[in-house]
Amino acid sequence: MRAELLTVGDEILIGDIVNGNAAWMGRELTRAGVRVDRSAVVGDTMEAITAAVSAAVAGSDVVIITGGLGPTADDLTRDALAALAGVRLVRDEALAGLIRDRVERSGLRLRPMSLRMAEVPEGATMLPNPAGTAPGLRMELSGKTVYALPGVPAEMKAIMKASVLPELDGGVPPAVLTLRTAGVWETVLATRLAPLEALEEVSLAFLPSPSEVAVRVTASAPEVLDKAVLMAKELLGTVMYGTGEQTLASVVHELMAARGREVAVAESLTGGLLGAELTDVAGSSETFAGGVTAYETRLKHELLGVSAELLEARGAVDPEVAVQMAEGVRERLGAFYGLAVTGVAGPGAQDGKPVGTVHIGVSSPKGSRFFTPVLPLPPDLTQARANIRRMTVVQALDLLRHEILGVAMVRDWEEDQEGREGLT
Amino acid sequence: MRAELLTVGDEILIGDIVNGNAAWMGRELTRAGVRVDRSAVVGDTMEAITAAVSAAVAGSDVVIITGGLGPTADDLTRDALAALAGVRLVRDEALAGLIRDRVERSGLRLRPMSLRMAEVPEGATMLPNPAGTAPGLRMELSGKTVYALPGVPAEMKAIMKASVLPELDGGVPPAVLTLRTAGVWETVLATRLAPLEALEEVSLAFLPSPSEVAVRVTASAPEVLDKAVLMAKELLGTVMYGTGEQTLASVVHELMAARGREVAVAESLTGGLLGAELTDVAGSSETFAGGVTAYETRLKHELLGVSAELLEARGAVDPEVAVQMAEGVRERLGAFYGLAVTGVAGPGAQDGKPVGTVHIGVSSPKGSRFFTPVLPLPPDLTQARANIRRMTVVQALDLLRHEILGVAMVRDWEEDQEGREGLT
Numbered sequence: 001m002r003a004e005l006l007t008v009g010d011e012i013l014i015g016d017i018v019n020g021n022a023a024w025m026g027r028e029l030t031r032a033g034v035r036v037d038r039s040a041v042v043g044d045t046m047e048a049i050t051a052a053v054s055a056a057v058a059g060s061d062v063v064i065i066t067g068g069l070g071p072t073a074d075d076l077t078r079d080a081l082a083a084l085a086g087v088r089l090v091r092d093e094a095l096a097g098l099i100r101d102r103v104e105r106s107g108l109r110l111r112p113m114s115l116r117m118a119e120v121p122e123g124a125t126m127l128p129n130p131a132g133t134a135p136g137l138r139m140e141l142s143g144k145t146v147y148a149l150p151g152v153p154a155e156m157k158a159i160m161k162a163s164v165l166p167e168l169d170g171g172v173p174p175a176v177l178t179l180r181t182a183g184v185w186e187t188v189l190a191t192r193l194a195p196l197e198a199l200e201e202v203s204l205a206f207l208p209s210p211s212e213v214a215v216r217v218t219a220s221a222p223e224v225l226d227k228a229v230l231m232a233k234e235l236l237g238t239v240m241y242g243t244g245e246q247t248l249a250s251v252v253h254e255l256m257a258a259r260g261r262e263v264a265v266a267e268s269l270t271g272g273l274l275g276a277e278l279t280d281v282a283g284s285s286e287t288f289a290g291g292v293t294a295y296e297t298r299l300k301h302e303l304l305g306v307s308a309e310l311l312e313a314r315g316a317v318d319p320e321v322a323v324q325m326a327e328g329v330r331e332r333l334g335a336f337y338g339l340a341v342t343g344v345a346g347p348g349a350q351d352g353k354p355v356g357t358v359h360i361g362v363s364s365p366k367g368s369r370f371f372t373p374v375l376p377l378p379p380d381l382t383q384a385r386a387n388i389r390r391m392t393v394v395q396a397l398d399l400l401r402h403e404i405l406g407v408a409m410v411r412d413w414e415e416d417q418e419g420r421e422g423l424t
Numbered sequence: 425m426r427a428e429l430l431t432v433g434d435e436i437l438i439g440d441i442v443n444g445n446a447a448w449m450g451r452e453l454t455r456a457g458v459r460v461d462r463s464a465v466v467g468d469t470m471e472a473i474t475a476a477v478s479a480a481v482a483g484s485d486v487v488i489i490t491g492g493l494g495p496t497a498d499d500l501t502r503d504a505l506a507a508l509a510g511v512r513l514v515r516d517e518a519l520a521g522l523i524r525d526r527v528e529r530s531g532l533r534l535r536p537m538s539l540r541m542a543e544v545p546e547g548a549t550m551l552p553n554p555a556g557t558a559p560g561l562r563m564e565l566s567g568k569t570v571y572a573l574p575g576v577p578a579e580m581k582a583i584m585k586a587s588v589l590p591e592l593d594g595g596v597p598p599a600v601l602t603l604r605t606a607g608v609w610e611t612v613l614a615t616r617l618a619p620l621e622a623l624e625e626v627s628l629a630f631l632p633s634p635s636e637v638a639v640r641v642t643a644s645a646p647e648v649l650d651k652a653v654l655m656a657k658e659l660l661g662t663v664m665y666g667t668g669e670q671t672l673a674s675v676v677h678e679l680m681a682a683r684g685r686e687v688a689v690a691e692s693l694t695g696g697l698l699g700a701e702l703t704d705v706a707g708s709s710e711t712f713a714g715g716v717t718a719y720e721t722r723l724k725h726e727l728l729g730v731s732a733e734l735l736e737a738r739g740a741v742d743p744e745v746a747v748q749m750a751e752g753v754r755e756r757l758g759a760f761y762g763l764a765v766t767g768v769a770g771p772g773a774q775d776g777k778p779v780g781t782v783h784i785g786v787s788s789p790k791g792s793r794f795f796t797p798v799l800p801l802p803p804d805l806t807q808a809r810a811n812i813r814r815m816t817v818v819q820a821l822d823l824l825r826h827e828i829l830g831v832a833m834v835r836d837w838e839e840d841q842e843g844r845e846g847l848t
Contacts, residue, residue: 010629010640011629011631011638011640012446012447012450012463013450013460013461013462013463014450014451014454014460014640015446015447015448015449015450015451015452015454016447016451016602016631016638016640017447017631017633018442018443018444018447019442019443019446019447020442022436022439022442022443022465023436023439023440023441023442023443024439025439026436026437026438026439027438027439027440028439030438030439036437036438037437037466037467037472038437038464038465038466038472038476039436039437039464039465040462040463040464040465041446041462041463041464042461042462043461044629048461048462052462070610070630071610071611071614072610072611072614072628072629072630073621073628074627074628074629074630103611107798108609108612108836109836109838111611111612111614111615113611113614113615114611152632154808154811178440185532186494186495186496187495187496187527187535187537187538188532188535190495190496190535190537191535191537197497203498204496204497204498205434205435205468205496205498206494206496206498207435207440207441208494208576209441214435214440216434216435216438216440265696265717267696267699269703270700270703271696271699271700271702271703271704271708271712271715272689272691272695272696272697272698272699272700272703272715272717273696273697273700274696275691275695275696275717275719276694276695276696276697276700276813278695279693279694279695279696279719280695280809280810280813282770282771282809283771284695284719285719285720288695288719289719289720289723290716290717290718290719290720290723290727291695291696291715291716291717291719292714292715292716292717292727293689293696293699293703293714293715293716293717294714295699295703295708295709295712295713295714295715296709296713296714299713299714299757303714303716303756303757332727333723333727346706347706347707374531384578385704385706386704387578389700389704412532412533414533
């Protein structure tokens with residue numbers, strides 16, 4: 001079964017928001033064995049929507065539209081579908097009642113425009129929206145099935161799960177698995193995996209993101225996939241931290257939970273991003289004690305006990321400062337592990353250290369050490385801030401992961417690893 | 425001038441990553457007065473890429489392709505363009521030298537596959553890549569201009585800015601501005617702005633996201649836009665916190681910087697996200713002192729001085745706890761403002777409080793108060809965690825903004841506002 005996704009909304013075309021809906025649907029449909037061939041985005045005009053729906057219907061078995069079902073005047077998907085089907089819009093009174101109730105339950109007054117969401121193309125099937133107001137719609141257009149869902153992500157997802165995915169029979173899902181790695185360059189990784197890529201029935205795709213590379217393995221059959229993944233594990237060792245939906249944070253959480261351990265974090269340039277990533281994992285209260293963000297240099301001394309002389313002599317961006325931050329937060333919060341980051345996110349240099357300089361410290365009852373990652377930087381450093389912060393979080397989580405596992409970090413399998421990590 | 429965007433990559437279709445490149449390009453092209461009519465995504469096959477490029481070329485003046493220029497075997501955009509143009513791929517030795525240098529400068533050994541990036545379709549113009557290795561390409565196909573850029577965001581952006589945008593003459597950019605609001609429902613906002621929407625030469629688009637709604641105002645001319653924005657400001661008052669690229673965090677930063685003030689944050693359910701958002705702003709060290717994430721209840725007492733009796737009696741999710749957290753972090757970090765959040769992000773309830781319960785405290789020399797936002801929740805609370813954390817950050821920043829401005833928060837213009845905020 002082949003599907004085309006159609007996202008409706010000027011806000012996507014002109015980039016006011018990113019098309020996260022298409023990504024989520026692509027993931028879920030692929031899992032269900034439905035092949036997503038194309039994904040298109042068009043603006044909020046009758047012409048653009050009707051043209052795109054007609055084209056999509058011609059080229060695939062199922063078309064899933066998101067967006068344009070809201071209450072405001074620029075929501076035109078309902079009207080476009082009615083026009084294509086040659087029917088009129090009719091108000092569903094039961095739905096109108098639900099809308100009235102929901103608004104009033106929130107202590108607000110019903111606005112007439114809210115009732116636009118109760119108008120549906122004659123003959124269309126309404127798909128209940130457990131997460132919001134506007135229902136999804138299912139219609140037949142020239143023999144193909146067309147779904148229309150609200151653009152609000154939570155509502156789209158709820159209707160997809162409750163109504164759309166159960167109706168779509170994609171047959172056998174492909175044998176595919178995404179391997180997750182951190183800290184190694186794409187080409188280094190690809191070269192290491194060459195023996196795997198050489199296999200006839202296996203294909204690899206490399207998906208780089210700041211300090212991480214995901215490798216999607218597609219195989220001709222489940223048993224082939226199992227063999228390929230086993231082979232990848234042997235080739236990559238601890239560089240491969242997980243598979244599928246796992247994240248560095250979820251893996252670190254699982255490793256600590258299995259050992260009954262907790263981490264406390266001390267942050268500077270990341271401003272809380274490291275703790276936010278660790279607590280993005282449901283159940284993180286089991287392994288995350290808390291954190292201290294000592295953004296101002298003086299607070300590294302006042303809140304974390306970093307030596308004032310050290311800060312005076314070397315500034316805040318220093319390996320030893322990272323180590324003392326890790327030790328300080330570990331002791332003060334009473335956690336097994338202390339993890340700390342200090343560095344320069346930019347746009348300007350700090351304490352004479354250039355943008356992109358980052359030191360990570362980790363501390364446990366076994367001792368403390370630091371890691372100084374080499375971060376790739378764009379020439380325009382005003383654009384680097386977000387990436388540097390993100391890469392710092394990834395490298396810190398990966399250092400903690402290796403600390404828990406009690407192994408050294410790998411940056412390449414053929415290079416001199418010395419001098420990249422220091423013991424104190 | 426009309427442009428079509430084409431993103432190449434299975435990883436986008438199957439949702440391994442979101443299409444942030446298309447969003448960024450849409451924004452920049454719109455600013456440059458280039459109208460983005462369509463955006464499409466296709467997979468990593470010669471057939472899909474060549475078909476999509478041909479279709480795009482037929483339908484628009486300029487086609488901008490991203491992705492498929494990397495070093496690995498699944499990078500096929502170069503090959504597809506050569507095939508469409510009926511030329512062969514030739515190696516550029518100067519580029520091959522650059523690639524060799526860059527790899528070796530990073531202390532790594534050159535992998536043969538890296539040199540794939542030095543192969544370009546005969547006759548194509550290379551656009552220098554100041555942020556990475558693979559250059560951008562410009563070619564003419566059936567009289568239209570086609571650009572191909574790497575999929576790595578930083579590299580795509582650098583080449584767009586250095587080579588592509590300067591070449592594209594979009595004529596007069598449209599008179600458009602995005603207004604940013606927080607804390608008010610889309611329908612409430614739209615009703616409030618009805619007089620504006622009634623104007624002939626103005627059109628509005630509403631872009632909701634957790635606890636925020638952006639309103640894009642498009643006008644027939646710059647002077648009409650100015651009038652419309654002025655009118656919107658009068659109608660919305662402090663509910664409108666900014667315009668364009670401004671964020672709640674950047675606005676709060678500007679407000680504090682203008683007054684020479686700093687904020688310190690105390691977090692619980694957000695795990696550091698509030699501090700991360702405040703420090704996402706370049707120059708935030710001027711207004712952000714630091715933060716304490718007291719994820720474990722005991723730490724709210726140990727690190728922030730919240731009354732142990734209070735925590736014992738009412739648990740960690742309580743308005744008075746939020747206030748004491750704000751006061752505690754303000755005193756301990758020596759900041760003018762203390763901002764604190766406590767609540768239940770889920771998946772499970774905590775201290776008998778249901779998922780979605782959130783209390784925000786703010787403290788300054790003028791006194792302390794709390795705010796208890798009413799957050800809309802999906803039925804499937806396992807999906808709510810990220811949204812609850814995000815909405816909590818937005819509501820907290822908005823409370824701080826109102827505190828700085830010394831005005832009360834508005835949830836609607838026609839409802840009883842009492843009981844939503846408390847003074848202690």
